[in-house]
Amino acid sequence: MEKRRLYMDYSATTPVKKEVLDEMMPYFTENFGNASSFHTFGREAKTALDKARGQVANLINAKPNEIYFTAGGTESDNWAIEGVAFAHRSKGNHIITSKIEHHGVLHICEYLEKHHGFEVTYLDVDAEGRVKLDELEKAIKDTTILISIMFANNEIGTIQPIKEIGEIAKKHNVLFHTDAVQAAGNVPIDVKELNVDLMSMSSHKIYGPKGIGALYIKTGTKLHSFVHGGAQERRRRAGTENMPSIVGYGKAAELAKTNMDEHIERLTSLRTKLIDGILEKIPYTRVNGSLEDRLPGNVNFSFEFIEGEGILLMLDMLGIAASSGSACTSGSLDPSHVLMAIGLPHEIAHGSLRLSIGDFTTEDDIDYIIEKLPAVIERLRMMSPLYDAVIKQK
Template sequence: MKNIYLDHAATTPAAEEVIEAMKPFYNEIYANPASSHFPGQKAAAALEDARESVAELIGAKKAEEIVFTAGGTEADNLALKGAAMANSEEGKHIITTAVEHHAVLKSCEYLEKHLGFEITQLGVDQEGFVNPQELKDNIRNDTILISVMAANNEIGTIQPIKELAAVARENNIIFHTDAVQIAGQLKIDVNDMNVDLLSLSAHKFNGPKGIGALFVRKGIELVPQISGGSQERKRRAGTANLTAAVGMGKAAEIVSTNLDKKITKLCSLQDYFIKELFSNFDEIKLNGPREQRLPANVNISFKNLDAESILFNLSLNNIAAAAGSACASGSLSVSHVLKEIGLKKEYAKSAVRFSLGFSNTKEEIDYVVQKLKEIIERLKSLQ
């Protein structure tokens, strides 16, 4: 059996069309988009075309609301730190959740430690959902920013962002969502969602690594986090990564065209995988909700086993999966997400995340289940 890749939540392969679209921008259309000469103007036009494609992917009305970044982590940092600093005279209270990506949590820690902001972390229920009423109850007169991820990168919980963002809007509070995981899995419409800031990363939807974007609704002020030139309408200094931006734009076009087909296939594969797991194993637990879940996410625990041992054995059988998120890979401690949902110890240390892609097949799932049966049986015999 060839290598089976079930770690698409960590990264996805760049689509062939994306690679082809990028090639001319290495040595043909290579001028700096900020230059005024003709080659520079040609490069600038390509950059703006890419910006337009990303805007269309998320339903932004204006392409200038898209700020290119070096990835989702930088987009989160710019959103949190930039908005907080720009609005600090109005208040210094930020609300987020305890299950956010570390790019959000660490940005909040920075604001708290170095700039005196107060951070409230909302808890979640056993399936990872935020309670909108709890959000309402924690809003203060000095609350200036709320950040809740659109869907969890570990357990796949899809948050009620539209409802949560409506609470923020009713109270005239800026709302940010880390939407890195939902791009390529769910339809995104920033206006329907009521969000003011939204983070994306191209390599999560078959684009290149090293490029991301932050949607910044018109009228939202940010303090730039990278100082220098006036690129990105003075919101992010540095020579534009034109080649990667073109790749992200092409990936956005592909997603926009094929999203319904992709969602249908992912949902079918996910449903089949989960049913096969529960048909073949005792003492397992699906972490996160069965409904309102990312269609690519299957996070499963095997009672009283160790995730690292399972992953090592899967790897020996050419199967790639993950324990928790890629950002926490290598850590033997239980992830902050699993702790927050109250997963019992006998299940928490054995959580394995399988994340599906459009290229995966039922035959691959059958192979994975078969190998898992052999692995789990062997590991249990060693106890």
Template sequence: MDSMIYLDNAATTKTAPEVVDAMIPYFGELYGNPSSIYEIAGKSKEAVDKGRSQIADVLGVSPEEIYFTAGGSESDNWAIIAAFESCKSRGNHIITTKIEHHAVLHTCEYLERERGAKVTYLDVDEKGMVDPKELERAITPETILISVMYANNEIGTIEPIQDIGKIAKEHEILFHTDAVQAFCQVSIDVAACNIDMLSSSGHKINGPKGIGFLYIRRGVKIHSLIHGGAQERKRRAGTENVPAIVGYGVAASRAWNSMESRTKKEVQLRDYMIDRILREIPYCRLNGDRVRRLPNNVNISFQFVEGESLLIMLDMEGIAASSGSACTSGSLDPSHVLLAIGLTHETAHGSLRMTLGEDTTKEDIDITVEKIKAIVKRLRSMSPLYEDFMKKQH
């Protein structure tokens, strides 16, 4: 495992040692329930409050606006379903995009199927960018929620969130953004972007799995997620996951403090990798915007190559990458994101997503590019489609 080159940080990141160290006491000697009143419980409550404040400080909001969840998918579900239920007396129309994470798309589909919602799924351009003017044209008197991801988890494109938030505010419509891939990767100003709700997940920033948060702007009235106790200000009942909250707070502070230098390095390595692949491997294309993209995201489609074979052969060489979202890795269907930006099924099936991390080196990139070159050449040599294509070229 020590020799593995890990390029799937959009799926999950390695939990940082200082994060683990901070969490360990809350599994053992500091095991108290934060809702109890004795000393050991008070220590746990202090830890939860500190974790909430650490995350709030990174986002530039009040701690009372941070609500802990079990992860990004839960946060997305809560924001969308609760907003719909809370606002349905005013309308039933939701606007989102065709390239959202399935935690958003499947939740919207559920509301359409079971709750009578009407949902507009906006197209994107060939780079995966939403057109704010098209979004504004989609607004009706029944529109109660706009949900557009901050940055796409597959192709890395960063959306025009500030423009969208401005439109939402002008029309007095709630605005939610899935920022699972963007939090601590790009600077987020929730006030300037008029964001009402924002989702995030701990394991994307070297924190633990199973913990996330939903930012809910003060004054936004949406229904509770889980009913029972008074935890999370009665909006999400249940005993808090104290170790994970502690870990998330440390991870957020750590990621925020290192963001400028870390992302600068990632952008340099990302662009170096993209340039080498596009220059040295024929018949491939970059997916997503070349500049307005996440610092660590490289998504390339290789013609005449089956992506699954490419991934397996890279794994055999000790390189971990992916073909898209980890949440759809068991599906045989091509990525809905790649189809939405206009790729054919065949081209979409030949796509590779590589997401860099804080430990990625230039040597890792060079090794990976050389392995990809060799594997693509081998796979194409076995492809009748590639053989026919080359005959036509000559």
């Protein structure tokens, strides 16, 4: 009997939807023109490029000429932060971010500190992973040129008060960048209402191809170019456009916009069922992140007395693909920087599990997780001296 295969890691990546792949296929073969060429083949590619730019812009209520295609979310993060830093150096050298950002943000900030003399403030967050607005405002100096706070956290799913952060940034005449890789296409976004100057996005989080993303740059925002060479992307990001992926991203963005309400309602319902089922069946368990302001498909648990690596291995043996807040896959024994930042003790942060739900997740899948996970946790706990001590004490 074939082992069941159940994917519960949509926050890591999503499969390409059939409608997206169908849209992409002609641009590998008959519609292979270079969008910078003046002949018919080039003009056809340019038309497709403009269409995709409009589709991505429509997803966040931006203008098409405010969308710049990149190789993905990490490049968009790097470009936004480095581009502002170098373009506004005459004004100041201070950047504000948070301790729970994706490494695409944290590492470029560390690079600017170490190699270019910039000063970076890393804000604490509350127990649900939310930036404290009063501390953010207090951190602003005369030399502050950029605030970079992620829209929604990739590990614990907490959505930040983006509109309020944007208002603070605007009040102090500071640019505001948000990493919306997990959010764009999964929750409604209107950049005009949010006072956002720069926003990072990615295709493969919303059922598009990998290796393609976008940076929203509000009209009038001063930013250094990131890749130098040709005149592509209005001379800001040189290089021949990845047309099949751009077309795919455009279609994925269009589908996400069209299906947004249904997507949120369905995933939120499945998420609630999963959380309620696990909390009922497994003692010494906590949900990490906000239950109200949360990505619809994100669930993050911490199970006391055990480590996340063991959970992942045993789930994989059952055919269940998930991820852990523990950074074991990166070769580090340290627990997640996000879970540590929200105040979890080291030993509890180690026992974390992220289950992320997507458009192809079914009620039956959720039932299967609720059925199988308790036995996995119990088996691992029976091997834990910490758990043994608790049981004996009781």
